[in-house]
Amino acid sequence: SRVTGDVHWTQPFLMSNGWKWTLDLSSRTDFYTYNNTPLADGSTLSTDEVRWTPQAMLQWEWQLFKSGEKTSQTLTPIVQFITSPQNKNVSDILNSDSLGLRLDDTNLLSANRFQGYDRIETGSRINYGFGWDLFGYQGGKVNAFMGQSYRFEKDESIASETSLDDGFSNFAGRLLLDFNQSFKSAYRVQIDKNTLSFNRQEFDLFLDLKRFYFQTNYILNRDQDASVTDTTASEEIYGKTFVKFTSHWGTYFYDRFNLTQDEQTEMGLGFIFENDCFRFDLGAKREYMADRDYEGNDSIFVTFTFKTLGSAGMGDSWEEIKNENRW
Numbered sequence: 521s522r523v524t525g526d527v528h529w530t531q532p533f534l535m536s537n538g539w540k541w542t543l544d545l546s547s548r549t550d551f552y553t554y555n556n557t558p559l560a561d562g563s564t565l566s567t568d569e570v571r572w573t574p575q576a577m578l579q580w581e582w583q584l585f586k587s588g589e590k591t592s593q594t595l596t597p598i599v600q601f602i603t604s605p606q607n608k609n610v611s612d613i614l615n616s617d618s619l620g621l622r623l624d625d626t627n628l629l630s631a632n633r634f635q636g637y638d639r640i641e642t643g644s645r646i647n648y649g650f651g652w653d654l655f656g657y658q659g660g661k662v663n664a665f666m667g668q669s670y671r672f673e674k675d676e677s678i679a680s681e682t683s684l685d686d687g688f689s690n691f692a693g694r695l696l697l698d699f700n701q702s703f704k705s706a707y708r709v710q711i712d713k714n715t716l717s718f719n720r721q722e723f724d725l726f727l728d729l730k731r732f733y734f735q736t737n738y739i740l741n742r743d744q745d746a747s748v749t750d751t752t753a754s755e756e757i758y759g760k761t762f763v764k765f766t767s768h769w770g771t772y773f774y775d776r777f778n779l780t781q782d783e784q785t786e787m788g789l790g791f792i793f794e795n796d797c798f799r800f801d802l803g804a805k806r807e808y809m810a811d812r813d814y815e816g817n818d819s820i821f822v823t824f825t826f827k828t829l830g831s832a833g834m835g836d837s838w839e840e841i842k843n844e845n846r847w
Contacts, residue, residue: 521553544577575604596651603644625694645671666693733762755779799825
């Protein structure tokens with residue numbers, strides 16, 4: 521059993537030269553109760569644990585703006601200083617929902633980069649980065665960001681593979697392209713702080729021409745999550761295509777391929793019928809993944825949705841399929 525409480529007080533300050541300061545003070549308390557909870561070694565745990573974590577964050581940012589005849593752009597440097605008492609991760613608190621810590625552009629400027637509640641980032645650290653935005657007056661935008669983190673004291677609760685446990689972290693960045701909702705592309709990268717090699721790359725491309733929709737995704741991962749014991753790099757590519765024949769009928773096909781092991785991972789296809797009141801989705805997929813006694817699986821699914829009453833089965837509508845890929 522777990523009860524968590526979190527209180528924040530935030531105050532922004534805007535100076536005449538354009539500097540923006542933000543002060544955030546917070547206090548978090550976690551109560552854990554274990555009653556004969558089974559452990560990995562076969563024993564059980566029965567105890568009560570309390571964790572109280574006060575935290576202070578001071579953030580500085582300065583948005584520089586320039587306008588032209590057809591575009592405008594901004595350059596935004598940002599620096600965060602965050603401090604809290606070191607090592608608040610009580611050893612008797614089991615880690616069941618905070619595994620897989622990874623540094624990327626989405627969490628670099630986060631006060632707590634752990635997902636879940638069982639672990640919390642503590643100690644003193646600085647996060648900093650530069651953002652650049654380009655806006656077209658006729659539509660479309662470009663966003664770029666690159667940043668890094670620095671920790672003053674080593675945190676034993678953070679795996680060294682993440683580069684967030686001590687000193688300077690790896691670099692994390694992104695490049696986003698968005699042109700009038702018809703074309704979108706995203707590139708995300710994590711760069712090793714010592715060798716400047718690419719630990720992780722992720723590329724997404726979305727093309728939406730109303731009756732034709734295409735999505736592809738490429739991932740190369742050489743860095744390791746805190747929960748990963750296999751040090752083998754992974755590389756895969758994924759593609760999904762939708763074609764809408766009429767205003768009501770459409771079809772889709774998708775395929776995932778493991779480039780590291782040179783083998784098919786998953787593929788599927790389906791048909792969708794949709795009008796203002798009703799949606800029908802018939803699909804099939806094949807999973808090629810094998811793990812111990814699991815040798816893959818073939819499945820067929822049917823979805824009926826009455827839009828005013830709800831749905832039965834599984835699947836997504838034409839617009840839901842596209843909207844799930846937007847950011």
